[in-house]
Amino acid sequence: MTKKFELSPQQEAEMIASIKAYFLEERDEELGDLAARLILDFISNKLAPHFYNKGVADAHQYLSERLEDVFEIQRY
DSSP, X not given: OOOOOOOXXXXXXXXXXXXXXXXXXXXOOOOOHHHHHHHHHHIIXXXXXXXXXXXXXXXXXXXXXXXHHHHTTOOO
């Protein structure tokens, strides 16, 4: 089971405000809090896991490369 991303109330409020500002600036549309929250929920549930997994994969690759560097200092 996939765990939902948990945000603090302050983070959630800031993200909702950012979504509302984006729609106003880019699309000249005013969104209410409910519409912005539904968009945030969609992003959190459907899109964010892909970005998270990409970050995990990138971190794994980076750490794997650094671990290979450690093996290069072995003495024979």
